[in-house]
Amino acid sequence: MLTASFHPHLGGAERQALALSKALARKGVPVRVLTRRLPGTPARAVVEGIPVRRLPAPGSGLLNSAVFLLSSLAWLVLHAPEFDAVHVHLAGSPALAAALVGRLTGKAVVIKVGGGRGIGEVAVSARSWPGRLKLALLALLEPRFVAVTEDLALELAEHSLGPAQVVPNGVDIEAFHPASPTERAELRARWGLGEGPAFLYMGRISVEKRLPAFAAAFGRATAGVSPRPRLVAAGSGPEEAALREAARAAGVDLLLLPTQEDPPPLYRACDAFVLPSVSEGLSNALLEAMASGLAVVASRVGGTAEAVEDGVSGLLFDPADAAAEEGAVRRLLAEPGLAARLGSAARERALSRYALDAVAERYLKLYNPG
Secondary structure (H helix, E strand, O other), X not given: OEEOOOOOOOOHHHHHHHHHHHHHXXXXXXXXXXXEOOOOOOOEEEEOOEEEEEXXXXXXXXXXXXXXXXXXXXXXXXXXXXXXXXEEEOOOHHXXXXXXXXXXXXXXXXXXXXXXXXXXXXXXXXXXXXXXXXXXXXXXXXXXXXXXXXXXXXXXXXXXXOOEEEOOOOEOOOOOOOOXXXXXXXXHHHHOOOOOOEEEEEXXXXXXXXXXXXXXXXXHHHOOOOOOOEEEEEOOOOOHHHHXXXXXXXXXXXXXXXXXOOOHHHHHHOOEEEEOOOOOOOOHHHHHHHHOOOEEEEEOOHHHHHHOOEOOOEEXXXXXXXXXXXXXHHHHHHOOOHXXXXXXXXXXXXXXXXXXXXXXXXXXXXXXXX
């Protein structure tokens, strides 16, 4: 596994890299993670049973990317007899090193692309000359590209990368599961959620997630509802102050929590999951919420639209349609039993399409195409 960052950083790509590494290890596949060394981290470590080698990457910006590319290239060349395949998470600078080593040695190289259309690493790379050069070189070297959604596979094709195989993110269906009534009551008491329905957002609080706009719609939809629904946001980011202000102005009961190191209990304490983004790849938090049996209220974009069956496992809306956004929340509150039915269907969909072990098996076939 080659990734620009890894534990203790806990973004979506890093969580998927660790989860997939553990799933492969359970199948008897030796896995090692290569990543850049951050200040204060050791050069070697073992994270949840997975050996990690952190490579030098001093400086910042282009210098940091260039040094990490070269250190990745050197390590892969020197240690080529020790591995059969390289799996790169995201198409950053290390992807170029892996693709070159793959061309020189014949090793299988899989580059997994995530993020939302127009805001992910491919789109960002296309906006600068170093990024465009990287994409052009990747197109020449022809590694195997994997997209987590059909939407991203199309974006790769638009940049002459691919053809890409679509393999979704996976979710640990044992760790993320619905709560029993007793456990749910205990967990709700832990966070003081009260009697009203709890709508959960889990992830980065940034502009593309549209949380202040959702808070305004949530306030209109829940005005006068008793017991009072609550909006729970677990995460951090530049829009925290804007979210607090929007919630205050709309009269929303907002519980803002830090990023959760152990997220399953918080999912099991809540009733619905919200993801009002303007663009999405395939959100880990979305899959975790579905596996936990939560009804989904989300914008009809990217991988969310592929993962959620509108009216079956969730309620979707156009992110530009404030009335539809408000209406989805109103409907979930107004129809008795709807949240439970949607949540049950979401759990079944997670089991059938996104179970982590099944995703790991698909990657094994990519590593060993013969």
